[in-house]
Amino acid sequence: xxxxxxxxxxxxxxxxxxxxxxxxxxxxxxxxxxxxxxxxxxxxxxxxxxxxxxxxxxxxxxxxxxxxxxxxxxxxxxxxxxxxxxxxxxxxxxxxxxxxxxxxxxxxxxxxxxxx
Amino acid sequence: xxxxxxxxxxxxxxxxxxxxxxxxxxxxxxxxxxxxxxxxxxxxxxxxxxxxxxxxxxxxxxxxxxxxxxxxxxxxxxxxxxxxxxxxxxxxxxxxxxxxxxxxxxxxxxxxxx
Numbered sequence: 001x002x003x004x005x006x007x008x009x010x011x012x013x014x015x016x017x018x019x020x021x022x023x024x025x026x027x028x029x030x031x032x033x034x035x036x037x038x039x040x041x042x043x044x045x046x047x048x049x050x051x052x053x054x055x056x057x058x059x060x061x062x063x064x065x066x067x068x069x070x071x072x073x074x075x076x077x078x079x080x081x082x083x084x085x086x087x088x089x090x091x092x093x094x095x096x097x098x099x100x101x102x103x104x105x106x107x108x109x110x111x112x113x114x115x116x
Numbered sequence: 117x118x119x120x121x122x123x124x125x126x127x128x129x130x131x132x133x134x135x136x137x138x139x140x141x142x143x144x145x146x147x148x149x150x151x152x153x154x155x156x157x158x159x160x161x162x163x164x165x166x167x168x169x170x171x172x173x174x175x176x177x178x179x180x181x182x183x184x185x186x187x188x189x190x191x192x193x194x195x196x197x198x199x200x201x202x203x204x205x206x207x208x209x210x211x212x213x214x215x216x217x218x219x220x221x222x223x224x225x226x227x228x229x230x
Contacts, residue, residue: 004159031216041204043160043220055215090159094216101216102148102167107159 003027004108006091012114013081021076021111023091030096031055032074033105034066037088049074050096078113086115118143118209122221130229135179135194137224139207142188147209149190150218151181154204163205166190177201202228 004025013019025032033056034046048056049068063079078085088110094103123138141147148167152160164175171183181192190207204225208218 041223045217056217104162109159
């Protein structure tokens with residue numbers, strides 16, 4: 001069983017479109033994250049949720065909107081896609097990093113987004 | 117504020133040789149430090165972490181790292197490289213009251229020659 005799964009694995013779309021990436025974890029964790037990895041492999045956190053509550057909201061354009069319908073899911077919706085949004089997006093989860101900041105984060109396989 | 121610097125974007129070693137990947141951190145609060153590995157086209161996997169207990173931390177696959185406060189370093193080592201160690205390695209820092217936010221270094225690509 002995959003611990004942290006993401007769909008789709010690849011996403012190719014035109015500028016200006018709206019797209020969503022879904023993330024699910026079956027580890028029973030309370031905290032979930034979205035990270036962006038750019039073409040130089042630099043990783044930066046975007047958001048985190050703890051038990052459906054937004055905890056971290058980095059300086060990300062408001063075209064990006066995370067949604068957590070329950071603590072096992074954290075989806076990322078992106079409006080009006082731009083060329084610079086092309087990257088690999090990773091979802092991750094941890095037991096409860098708000099209470100235990102050293103909890104291991106488990107990463108999904110990533111979604112490669114290409115904006116044409 | 118916290119930051120991580122990984123010295124060397126690419127390191128190449130021969131199979132059986134010592135692996136040394138360098139990581140220096142900057143943190144205004146006591147740091148928690150992590151090493152993650154990313155194999156091609158995969159997500160990140162935790163190798164080891166320093167959480168203010170023992171300064172020498174042992175991880176998976178024979179890797180270890182030593183926290184040196186005086187040098188603000190957390191270098192990753194493995195005595196003998198294996199071909200399967202070829203991957204991208206990331207050092208990351210976090211701290212109390214950071215909500216689990218990991219700040220990553222720019223990564224070091226490790227190549228292993230036969």
